[in-house]
Amino acid sequence: MASTRAIRRYRDEPIPEQVLRDMLFTATRAPSGSNRQPFRFVVLTDSDKAVQAKKLIGDSAIKFWDAKRANDQYDKGSGADPNSPKSRMARTMQSYVDNLHNAPCLILPCLVRYRAPNPMEGASIYPAVQNLLLAARGMGYGGVITGFHGPVEDQLKPLLGIPEEVFISCTVTLGNPQGKHGPVRRRPMQELVFGDTWSEAPTWAVDPPGTQHTSAGPPKGVKAVCCAEFGPPEQLQRIEVPRPIPKANQVLVRVGAAGVGFVDGLMIQGKYQIKPPLPYFPGSEFAGVVDTVGAEVTHLQPGDRVMGSGGSGAFADFLIAPASSLINIPAQLDTNVAAGFFINYATALYGFAHCSQLQADDTVLILGAAGGVGSAAISVARAMGARVIAAASSPAKRQAALDFGAQEVVDYSQEDWRSSLKKLTENSGLQMVYDPVGGAVAEPAFRSLSPGGKHLVVGFASGEIPKLPFNLALLKQSSLVGVDWGGASRSDPQLNHKLMETLMSWVVEDKLKPAAVVSLPMSQYKQGLKRQLAGEIVGKLVLTNSD
Incomplete structure (x- = not known):
């Protein structure tokens, strides 16, 4: 034996x-x-x-x-x-x-x-x-x-x-073997046999003389970024944790890359509207390969490429995810792009299709267009046939927005930026504003809506929640619409599957052209989060495990 x-x-x-x-x-x-x-x-x-x-x-x-x-x-x-x-x-x-x-x-x-x-x-x-x-x-x-x-x-x-x-x-x-049978090489008994305490071998767990050993086998631990206390990215640590084991309806995913969002930077500082219990393991979206499936999982197999949004723990070598939450990645979608796809693209489609019924040939203004949220919104709006005007604050970011698919751009750092917008719309106004920024640019954007227009409130990356005079909604005959994709998906567990089914079909049909991403090695997570919080990232940032 x-x-x-x-x-x-x-x-x-x-x-x-x-x-x-x-x-x-x-x-x-x-x-x-x-x-x-x-x-x-x-x-x-x-x-x-x-x-x-x-x-x-x-x-x-x-x-x-x-x-x-x-x-x-x-x-x-x-x-x-x-x-x-x-x-x-x-x-x-x-x-x-x-x-x-x-x-x-x-x-x-x-x-x-x-x-x-x-x-x-x-x-x-x-x-x-x-x-x-x-x-x-x-x-x-x-x-x-x-x-x-x-x-x-x-x-x-x-x-x-x-x-x-x-x-x-x-x-x-x-x-009939081409080669020979033994002797086999295995790990020492002391690493595999424990007494009444995990990882402590009993004194009798000793290999017979002449036993040959190997160093191969499952790793003793895996690496994950940990937030032990709220603070800046410099306080984070990449620590070794036990390799997770999936339950019956779960999947162990080998993380290929993880998306980095503005919310991740807020979460580690305790500045988001929800404070997670500590220690907290950041990273809310990912793409990778199925490593192990639970006993009740039948629709996924080891080796399948998948992506998902799990709330936390994506800045790691491996993570556990409910099998029902994972989406198969089509061959047309690169793993790094898929890692930063789920949240921003699902939010954009939910906002445009479910919250506001964006129509082909509508003109939509996208604020913060050069970031991960904005670049996804550009791609989705274009896939739905809309005309996209992108607002960004620097020449490099405006050029990036054009590269992402916007047809026109405006510099909303200029005091009279609405004048440029009026020229682009020929004074007819906008049908929609997609706003993940808030702050001082929100009101001018709302004032630029045509009657019946909708201002989609997605987030407040500027750090300032705007105070909009209610009489504007009356005078403009326009609406403020909250786009809470996270809340909606928690209320309707099937929502994400519907959204992702549509998005993946568009990717396969080449109707949706996802924006390129910025990649950094996972080991540079501190630098990546600092650049994300400073607004230095053009497009979507992902951390890869190829280092």
Whole structure:
């Protein structure tokens, strides 16, 4: 048993039926709850259906490994050295997935459920799987457990006649090894076996003489930015925390990049309207790759590219998110852009479509147009067919707004900036104002509305809440409209899925052209937050985990 390791390279020869019989007999002797023996084994060798099924799983394996190899950077760092353990593992995995469809035998261990899915049901199937692997080892064969069937399970079940309610627990490939079995290299017992206190090994947990060890395995901890007390970005620390473990309906995401917003800077200083309890882990939106899924998660698989908005904790290597909150990232959307997409684009679409019914050919003025909120609003308004006038305070920012898609720009730092606006609208006024700034520019913008116009209140990046005379709304026959996307999404859990479904379809159709983002390494989180608070960022800032 101590020499049983994962065997991924097989000789091109079948496993005799008598040997398969003996292996499966051993597997079916395994213990199970109430001795119900709910396990079943679908054995695929060389029949036409078996060949089809193995190809489906093999194609799934290649797709998964391609994503993992890129996302985990197997070819960078020590992976660039062909003699490194990382490089050797990459070669082994590449060979395995490329040849999986030719494995002499592929077995699908299945669980016939007699009650609702629950975290303990694995106790009635995985002992049988382990028996199978140990029997294979005892007979000179070898194999490995994978989950590559998952993405193609809906195709496998009808092909192989597996009832819909049956759970396919894993994929096991078996064959005669090209190499040798042991000795295996594992972590020392002291790192894995604890007494009555976590992380404290008992005195007897000592490996036998001659045991070979490895440093590979799950990291002891992961890094996350922590706010221990409210204050400026300089007070933040990037600390090591335990690697999170997802619950049944959750997903562990390996964060590729995290969006940085003005609100993040307010939160760490305790200046936002909601003060989080300390310690607080900042970062409210992210994009990355699914690492691990909970037992009840069926619509996501490891390797899937996803994005989300989780409220906190995105400035980290990994985070936990409810599976229902995650959105698949289409191939047309870059991970860094996706990391800063969720909040600003959902807010813009909610404001324009749900709060104000923006129409094609309406003229909309977007304040603070060169920031992350403004750039998203430009992209969404253009996708909806509106004419966009962007307001920004410097030549560089106005040029950026044009690059984001605005058709016209105005300098709202000038005292008579409304005159420039009137010329652009030919004195006909605006149908809409999108205002994440507030302060002194809000009233002139409201005065520029045409009758029936709407001023969308999105935020107060200027730090000043404007005081608008109520008689203006009467005289202008115009409306102030609050755009509280966060509150609306909490009241209606389906809102974000509706918004993101629309936005993602526009991205795929090339109707929506997301603005470019500014990227900094995650290690530069302090500098990034300082620049965000100082208004120095043009566009959306994201912190990447590529450092």
